[in-house]
Amino acid sequence: MEYVTLNNGVKMPILGYGVYQVDPAECERCVLDAIEVGYRSIDTAQAYANEEGVGNAIVKCGVPREELFITTKVWITNAGYEKAKASIEESLKKLQTDYIDLLLIHQPFNDYYGTYRAMEEAYKEGKVRAIGVSNFYPDRFIDLANFCEIVPAVNQVETHVFQQQKVAKEVMKKYHTQIESWGPFAEGKNNLFQNEILKAIGEKHGKSVAQTALRFLIQSGVVVIPKSVHKERMKENLNIFDFELSAEEMKQIECLDTEKSLFFSHYDPDTVEWFISFSK
Numbered sequence: 195m196e197y198v199t200l201n202n203g204v205k206m207p208i209l210g211y212g213v214y215q216v217d218p219a220e221c222e223r224c225v226l227d228a229i230e231v232g233y234r235s236i237d238t239a240q241a242y243a244n245e246e247g248v249g250n251a252i253v254k255c256g257v258p259r260e261e262l263f264i265t266t267k268v269w270i271t272n273a274g275y276e277k278a279k280a281s282i283e284e285s286l287k288k289l290q291t292d293y294i295d296l297l298l299i300h301q302p303f304n305d306y307y308g309t310y311r312a313m314e315e316a317y318k319e320g321k322v323r324a325i326g327v328s329n330f331y332p333d334r335f336i337d338l339a340n341f342c343e344i345v346p347a348v349n350q351v352e353t354h355v356f357q358q359q360k361v362a363k364e365v366m367k368k369y370h371t372q373i374e375s376w377g378p379f380a381e382g383k384n385n386l387f388q389n390e391i392l393k394a395i396g397e398k399h400g401k402s403v404a405q406t407a408l409r410f411l412i413q414s415g416v417v418v419i420p421k422s423v424h425k426e427r428m429k430e431n432l433n434i435f436d437f438e439l440s441a442e443e444m445k446q447i448e449c450l451d452t453e454k455s456l457f458f459s460h461y462d463p464d465t466v467e468w469f470i471s472f473s474k
């Protein structure tokens with residue numbers, strides 16, 4: 195495993211396992227499988243309704259807690275200082291742990307300044323090893339980074355071969371904030387797993403499209419957290435540290451960038467109203 199060092203010195207695995215859309219009933223089994231095949235970083239969220247499954251796996255896996263890196267995220271309905279503070283305690287309880295390695299604000303809506311203050315407090319109390327944000331695009335990211343006390347260690351944003359976040363990445367670099375990808379396969383959209391360029395490059399290295407897509411991201415300095423409920427795919431997605439893409443291959447993949455979201459834009463008024471409807 196390779197690691198990145200966050201802006202507070204904490205080391206984070208460059209590859210982890212994400213559990214968005216993993217059925218709560220299946221989550222414990224999936225995380226146990228992931229840990230067994232070698233993952234040490236697990237990404238969940240209050241909104242995924244499966245923190246308990248992650249917690250059960252943490253307790254049952256047999257790997258010392260300090261070797262694991264657990265991320266969770268505060269949801270919009272828990273925004274604001276008091277609610278966020280209570281929700282952090284709730285997450286700790288569900289995850290059955292004394293501390294969270296990385297705590298993120300899930301979406302940049304509602305009273306996220308209040309949320310962030312509760313997170314800064316939890317950080318100072320040792321309940322959280324690093325704090326950061328998710329889905330904070332340059333406008334809101336720069337604002338928060340300038341008016342908070344602890345600059346976000348991580349910003350988790352949609353990042354894959356079709357949306358490489360070149361501009362957002364430069365902004366994060368300026369603030370020493372680590373970019374982390376959500377949807378490293380774009381959830382298979384745009385026929386990612388059938389992409390001819392990724393297929394041809396992968397074949398040269400004896401690697402699959404999935405492995406090539408992930409390798410491109412980690413070689414670009416992006417932390418990845420691919421999701422799969424299948425143990426064989428979990429292994430496949432982890433097996434990307436024994437090859438390297440050439441500068442020419444990296445350039446070819448850079449050309450796949452459409453610079454657009456394949457999901458939703460946080461600048462679109464309808465999308466913003468849809469997110470905000472969760473807190474009403």
Ligand SMILES: NC(=O)c1ccc[n+]([C@@H]2O[C@H](COP(=O)([O-])OP(=O)(O)OC[C@H]3O[C@@H](n4cnc5c(N)ncnc54)[C@H](OP(=O)(O)O)[C@@H]3O)[C@@H](O)[C@H]2O)c1
Pocket residue numbers: 211212213214215237238300328329350375376377378379380381382387404405419420421422423424427428430431
């Ligand atoms: N912060 C946010 O707002 C946000 C948003 C979305 C996601 N996330 C995080 O990012 C993680 C990853 O993103 P994601 O789950 O949305 O999507 P993803 O990892 O881009 O794609 C997951 C999809 O790819 C399939 N897959 C996985 N490995 C494969 C392989 N080797 N070959 C073929 N198909 C494969 C999975 O199917 P099977 O499961 O059937 O194998 C699943 O359908 C999430 O789990 C979550 O932790 C965060």
